[in-house]
Amino acid sequence: MKLTKSVSPQDKKIINRIFWRSFTVFASRVGATKAHAPGFMYSIMPALDKYYEKDKAGHREAMMRHTTWYNITQNVGTFVMGLVASMEKKTAQDPNFDPETTVAIKTSLMGPLSGIGDSIFWGVLRVIAAGIGISLASQGSVLGPLLFLIIYNVPSILARYYLTYMGFTLGDTFIQDMYKSGSMQLLNKAASTLGLMMIGCMTATMVQFKSKLSIPITGGKPILIQTYFDQLWKGLIPLLLTLCCYWLLSKKVNVNWILLGVLILAIILGLIGVV
Known part of the structure; x- marks a missing residue:
């Protein structure tokens, strides 16, 4: 060269x-x-x-x-x-x-x-x-x-x-x-x-949030809340979670605390049957 x-x-x-x-x-x-x-x-x-x-x-x-x-x-x-x-x-x-x-x-x-x-x-x-x-x-x-x-x-x-x-x-x-x-x-x-662009693509494909919540219907199948979320804006919850983490980072919150918070939130939501 x-x-x-x-x-x-x-x-x-x-x-x-x-x-x-x-x-x-x-x-x-x-x-x-x-x-x-x-x-x-x-x-x-x-x-x-x-x-x-x-x-x-x-x-x-x-x-x-x-x-x-x-x-x-x-x-x-x-x-x-x-x-x-x-x-x-x-x-x-x-x-x-x-x-x-x-x-x-x-x-x-x-x-x-x-x-x-x-x-x-x-x-x-x-x-x-x-x-x-x-x-x-x-x-x-x-x-x-x-x-x-x-x-x-x-x-x-x-x-x-x-x-x-x-x-x-x-x-x-x-x-x-x-x-x-x-x-x-x-x-x-x-x-x-x-x-x-890459951050947006990774948010859409790698941040997962699927709610198990449903509305019971007498004599019919329950209505899944996740279905309405997807119809309103597919990937809305993952986007909001990502933006929330970004906001915390902009406020100088330690990334380890953010990761710990996400982990605890995921465990709690899983235990109560939300996700």
């Missing part, structure tokens, strides 16, 4: 090491003030060690620069790592280059890239992978969890790999060009729309 071929063998070795080290980022959280800064520093350390090989003071200053707060959707975070590596190389070679620019650009990219990464990988790809995996697993197929891992992780790993090179080769102008052309807004909107 052109991105990898345009890099020197020395830089390619450094970028590959950054890519492999990037998997440790989320294992390095040290609190709200630094978040994943140690993991970021560990990931780009091969670049710092090489480019500041003969400048111990510069190496120390570069390490200090990257002790600041860092948090990003790591599926796309390797773009920032590659970008920072290229800018640190420029800092080491050009004494007139302002090193604070590196920190400023790194910080400014966290929000936009996380928005894209969350929409694509968490909002769309994970939902699709989970939908396929759960569907197969519910039928007792071992392919369910395997396909979930494959569908989610293969694109994620490929994105991590090539975005590391993209960040290193294209530099800070890439994001700026996307914003100027309007591609960034279009990508965000497309990913958000697809994510909402």
Whole structure:
């Protein structure tokens, strides 16, 4: 691929090491003030060690620069790592280059890239992978969890790999060009729309609520309440339950409490014969 071929063998070795080290980022959280800064520093350390090989003071200053707060959707975070590596190389070679620019650009990219990464990988790809995996697993197929891992992780790993090179080769102008052309807004909107469609499909097919309540009729068959629900709006109760859970999440209610509440509600309704 052109991105990898345009890099020197020395830089390619450094970028590959950054890519492999990037998997440790989320294992390095040290609190709200630094978040994943140690993991970021560990990931780009091969670049710092090489480019500041003969400048111990510069190496120390570069390490200090990257002790600041860092948090990003790591599926796309390797773009920032590659970008920072290229800018640190420029800092080491050009004494007139302002090193604070590196920190400023790194910080400014966290929000936009996380928005894209969350929409694509968490909002769309994970939902699709989970939908396929759960569907197969519910039928007792071992392919369910395997396909979930494959569908989610293969694109994620490929994105991590090539975005590391993209960040290193294209530099800070890439994001700026996307914003100027309007591609960034279009990508965000497309990913958000697809994510909402998938959530709607999963709500309709996977959230189950069938009432056993009925109205007895003398001399005839009882009228099932569920029949009227389906005639009024098929899937209305599952939709309301999903919206209720979403509302609780928006109120910062812990997801574990929501799951526990749904479980208890299901048990109670089952015991009294509602479902």
